[in-house]
Amino acid sequence: MQRKILVLNDLHVGSSYGLMPPSFLDCSGNLHSQNVGQRYLWERFTALMQRLSPQKIDAIVLNGDLLDGGQPKSKGTPLTLHRLPDQREACIKVLEEVKNTFPSAKFFWISGTPYHELEDEVLQVAYKLIGTPQTVRRTLKLRVGKAVVQFHHETAFTSAVTKSGSLEREIINGWLAEAMNDWSAAHCEVRAHCHYFCYVGRKDRLAIVCPGWQLQTDYSTKSSPTKNIPDIGCIVLTVDDDLLDFGCCPVTFTPYLYKHPGPSIVDISGRGK
Numbered sequence: 001m002q003r004k005i006l007v008l009n010d011l012h013v014g015s016s017y018g019l020m021p022p023s024f025l026d027c028s029g030n031l032h033s034q035n036v037g038q039r040y041l042w043e044r045f046t047a048l049m050q051r052l053s054p055q056k057i058d059a060i061v062l063n064g065d066l067l068d069g070g071q072p073k074s075k076g077t078p079l080t081l082h083r084l085p086d087q088r089e090a091c092i093k094v095l096e097e098v099k100n101t102f103p104s105a106k107f108f109w110i111s112g113t114p115y116h117e118l119e120d121e122v123l124q125v126a127y128k129l130i131g132t133p134q135t136v137r138r139t140l141k142l143r144v145g146k147a148v149v150q151f152h153h154e155t156a157f158t159s160a161v162t163k164s165g166s167l168e169r170e171i172i173n174g175w176l177a178e179a180m181n182d183w184s185a186a187h188c189e190v191r192a193h194c195h196y197f198c199y200v201g202r203k204d205r206l207a208i209v210c211p212g213w214q215l216q217t218d219y220s221t222k223s224s225p226t227k228n229i230p231d232i233g234c235i236v237l238t239v240d241d242d243l244l245d246f247g248c249c250p251v252t253f254t255p256y257l258y259k260h261p262g263p264s265i266v267d268i269s270g271r272g273k
Helices: 036-052 084-101 119-130 165-181 241-246
Strands: 002-008 059-063 106-110 139-144 147-152 188-191 198-201 206-209 232-240 251-258
Touching: 002 139, 036 084, 036 232, 036 251, 059 139, 059 147, 059 188, 084 119, 106 119, 106 139, 106 147, 147 232, 147 241, 165 188, 165 198, 165 206, 188 232, 206 251, 232 241
Parallel strands: 002 059, 059 106, 147 188, 188 206
Antiparallel strands: 002 232, 139 147, 198 206, 232 251
16 A cells, blocks of 8 residues: 655744744735745745645645744744734645645644643644644544554754764664653654755665754744754655565655755955955
8 A cells, every 4th residue: 555645844833933934924914025035935845846736645734833933032023924813824825835736635633842732722723724623633643444644733943964873763762662652653753843955765765854844933034044953844654554565665756955044145246356
């Protein structure tokens, strides 16, 4: 049995650095145009839908931080949309691009970091997009035949050059959960939250941190402009439980990545004058 799963996360709708639909009207009728970074993200996001559209996607997992929230620590300064109802409506418009591209796919919802979004906010987005009550989970286990994929938003973030340590621990924690608590095996662990793309594999296990859709923020550049450069994009999982018969991990993946734009260069050489 084979199924394809599209994983999207960390849209951060509402952030000045996150996804924003063009010409958005807020609940007071105010028009919000995209800034340069938001336009860059939107063009890549819509191009991604075109790249993916020939595929048959069976399930879409929205793995947290769809909204940027109120940003209370910074008093809302990095926000384009300050009100949560506006963030919800803008997020729905973003996700309509996904729903229209894959109208028959089943949606699954996972809550993100509580600082950015609460379960109730995600529930409202899910209901308005799908039209029926949806379930929002902290952790999601999906079964495809004999194969199991586990999704959760958070994992340990590192700004170190090597970023695989937390994923190694995820695989080991899974083995311990099986051995000590008799939990069912998860052949693939999927995480988000870190805004970078990384993966670790064993012959029968896989762990992935998925890229997101938020550009560098003031917070991420506070110590260095080049230390934490986000990876932009998504992954598509292919789950084939027949691979278990050969002792292999039943999950493979295809990344769809876009380059993060670099800072502009101011030329003071005076050439050409």
